[in-house]
Amino acid sequence: MSPTHHPDRRLLGLPRQVWGAISMAAGVICLAGNHSIVRIVADEVGAFETSALRFIWALPMMLPWILRGKGNVLRTERHGLHFVSAALTALTTALLFLGLAHLPVALATTLNFTAPLFTTIMAVVLLKERVEIARWAATVVGFIGVLVILRPGFVVFDPAILLPIASAATLALWYFTLKRLGRTESTATITVYQTIWASLLLFLLALPEWQTPSFTALWLSIAMAAMGTAAIFLMARAFELADASLVAPFDYARLPFVALFGFILFDQIPELYTVLGAAIIIGSAFYIARRETRARPRVPLDSKGGKTG
DSSP, rough: GGGOOOTTTEEEEHHHHHHHHHHHHHHHHHHHHHHHHHHHHHHHHOHHHHHHHHHHTTTGHHHHHHHHHHGGOOOOSSSHHHHHHHHHHHHHHHHHHHHHHHOHHHHHHHHHHTTHHHHHHHHHHHHOOOOOOHHHHHHHHHHHHHHHHOOOOTTTTOGHHHHHHHHHHHHHHHHHHHHHTTTTTTTTHHHHHHHHHHHHHHHHGGGOOOOOOHOOOOOHHHHHHHHHHHHHHHHHHHHHOOHHHHHGGGGGGGGHHHHHHHHHHOOOOHHHHHHHHHHHHHHHHHHHHHHHHHHHHOOOOOOOOOOOO
């Protein structure tokens, strides 16, 4: 087993699992900051242009990956699937940013946590997987959490609420394309092509109403892209350093950070029903993630640290 995968390997005196948790927590804070800035920029230039700027500014951040291997990261035979995956990324981002622009940031983030619930449904419909009763029950409970937030028949329905939910559904679909790409493509290759194609597609989407952003919106959009890209890197690094069962739940810590930023920047305080629904959604999604982690067989490592078989 290589040092990279050794569970007892220490970095700067701390176990790798601890560094994995720290990396995931830092990534979550970056993502929460990214989501909070979205609303500020979108108020000026609109959600579509904001989502385009997020990926356009990320393009130069891909150059170190591209130049380091003399362009090897661009080598692929799966251009079609890369495009489909990036198109889903663009759609997911546009829908989420629209939701963040029109809803309290904590509410939009909470509803976006329904992605694992949609993953269960799509696994049955698209992959014909057999899902045990416990996982179905958790999925139903999760959607009950959505109903707690929406309270149909008791409050006036806001159509904007459907935006982060639709974003979660497309995100779940994106997971399946990512899983297929991961069989043959490196993380760097996937990330680079996602950024290239998504920036182009989102730019074309925003082009009809494109406007020159002010200096404030410009530097905020750069900060948004930097935090979003940093979040992806830190979270990917976390999964390299530690077990998924340890670091994955940290993603749900994004909600209190988003709520904090929402209060500081927009004086938004989450409603009681949002908090209650969030607890139900996160609890069910966490349970599903734990079930999947325990059900997934461990793949033995060869002497070079690679997967065997």
